[in-house]
Amino acid sequence: MPRWLNLANCITLLRLVLVPFVIGAILDGRNLRALELFALAAVTDVLDGAAARHLRLATQTGAYLDPIVDKCLLSGVFLALAAVHSVPWWFVVVVFGRDLYIMVAAGIMMAMTRVRKFPPSVWGKASTFVQICAAVVWMAKDVLARVSLAGLAAFMLWVSTAFTVWSGIHYTWRGIQILRAD
Numbered sequence: 073m074p075r076w077l078n079l080a081n082c083i084t085l086l087r088l089v090l091v092p093f094v095i096g097a098i099l100d101g102r103n104l105r106a107l108e109l110f111a112l113a114a115v116t117d118v119l120d121g122a123a124a125r126h127l128r129l130a131t132q133t134g135a136y137l138d139p140i141v142d143k144c145l146l147s148g149v150f151l152a153l154a155a156v157h158s159v160p161w162w163f164v165v166v167v168f169g170r171d172l173y174i175m176v177a178a179g180i181m182m183a184m185t186r187v188r189k190f191p192p193s194v195w196g197k198a199s200t201f202v203q204i205c206a207a208v209v210w211m212a213k214d215v216l217a218r219v220s221l222a223g224l225a226a227f228m229l230w231v232s233t234a235f236t237v238w239s240g241i242h243y244t245w246r247g248i249q250i251l252r253a254d
Contacts, residue, residue: 076133083120084134087113088141091148098152098211107211113145114204139192139200143171146203149211159210159229166233167203170240177247187250199232199239206232 090113097106120138124130150167153159178190206228213221 076131078123078129078131078134079127080120080123080129081131081134081137083116083123084137084141087116087120087145090116091141091144094145095148095152098149098156098158101156103211103214107208107215110145110149110207110211114208117142117204135191139196142200146200146207147171149207150203153207153210158214163229163233166236170199170236173240174243177243181247181250185251193239193242193246195235195239195242199235202228202232202235 090109094106094109094113097103097109117138120134124134147164147168150159150164154161154164181187181190206225209221209225209228213225
């Protein structure tokens with residue numbers, strides 16, 4: 073069995089398998105099912121990291137795969153929520169825009185320098201966590217149809233926007249630091 077095919081990476085792959093089911097549930101208006109599946113996917117995000125660290129199963133494949141799967145899940149969820157008019161499209165543009173910006177910048181740096189490693193920053197991880205929280209609140213609002221959750225959902229949207237933009241700025245700063253050192 074290949075070294076990369078371990079418990080931690082299998083948990084990450086389970087999260088990837090869940091992505092179309094979460095999106096499909098949102099688009100079909102099965103809000104409770106979407107929330108349940110998303111919660112399961114969020115738990116796998118915690119479990120794969122714990123398995124990688126505590127069982128010493130960290131691999132280069134997992135280091136690449138985990139953030140890609142996170143982006144697939146979160147971008148897909150926010151895209152689906154916007155498609156059903158739950159979250160505003162401008163928020164989807166912010167999330168996709170930052171991710172696209174980071175991918176293009178990393179590609180340019182790889183083409184122009186010897187840099188090949190782009191570890192996640194604390195702000196990138198915080199942004200992912202806040203986006204997960206925002207998605208949970210927005211889906212819970214749709215499930216419970218509570219006015220109190222609408223206010224919390226709007227607040228989380230702005231918090232998530234701030235973290236997303238700030239993490240993009242932080243990645244830019246780190247990229248500049250890397251270029252200066254190279």
